[in-house]
Amino acid sequence: MSEDMIRDEQPRAAVHPGLARRLTAEAIGSFFLFCVVIGSGIMGETLSGGNVAIALLGNTLATGAILFVIILIFAPLSGAHFNPAVTLVAFVRRELPGREAALYILAQLAGGIIGVWAAHLMFDLDILQFSSKTRTGTGQWAGEAIATFGLIFTILGAVRYRPAWVAPAVGLYISAGYWFTSSTSFANPAITVARAFSDTFAGIAPADVGPFLIAQIAGALLAAMxxxxxxAEAR
Known part of the structure; x- marks a missing residue:
């Protein structure tokens, strides 16, 4: 979400964090988000005894929980984007300069991919791998567009009317998105790329990444519009 929108709710005397601190916050937050998505998928699949619904439920609960935590602690620093779609919307809304938006996305990708590798390390898997899980088709692409539209809409609405509820709103929305979308609601271009480097429960085949990214960006821009x-505030 937009750091400027979040900071509007903070005391005016608060010091604007430097770019290095904001990028570090984005990298660390993305590390934990991506690590939890992959790690909980591995754990869920391992413990579920082949029951995919149970594995997905474990994946869902862990992802929603970590989103609440990292948004709560990092929003005052960087705006807690952890998602290029959110950063793109902040840029389009002129809340983040182009250079900083590009650096945010690089930090999200770098921290997130390291998080994926950390999950592999913890579960004694090959650190470097590529997914073989096929995720393609009109239904899944539509699912990603709708999931990302809803995520951006949730953020914009919560920031406008209930800023203190942004963290739970995003965590709850993504938890719901895992279950009501055909794609299990990636809704994040960076995590889509990172999941291609994990041949586990939450992975996506590299060949299927491109259409997901297009759908996510389209959904984000439509939601921003x-x-x-x-x-909009009444004038």
Missing amino acids: IGGWLF
Whole structure:
């Protein structure tokens, strides 16, 4: 979400964090988010005895929980994006300069991919691997567009009317998205790329990444356009 929007709710005397601190926050937050997504998928699949629904439930609960935590602690620093789609919307809304937006995305990718490797290390898997899990088709692409649209819409609405509830709102939305979308709601271009480097429960085949990214960006931009109008302050 936008750091400027979050900071509007902070005391005006608060010091604007430097770029290095903001990028570090984005990298660390992405590390834990991606590590939890992959790690909980591995753990869920291991303990579920072949029951995919149970594995997905474990994956869901862990992802929603970590989103609540990292947004809560990092929002005052970087705005807690952890997602290039959120960063893109902040840039489009002129809340983040282009150079900083690009650095945010690089930090998200770098921290997130290291998080994926850390999950592999913890579970004694090959650290470097590529996914073989096919995720393709019109239904899944539509699922990603809708999931990302809903995520951005959730952020914009919560920041506008209930800023203190952004962290639980995002955590709950993504938890729901795991179950109501055909794609299990990646809704994040960086984590889509990172999942291609994990041949585990949460992985995605590298060949299927491109269409997911297009759907996510389209959903994010549409949400920014509609949300910007719907949640605009009265003038």
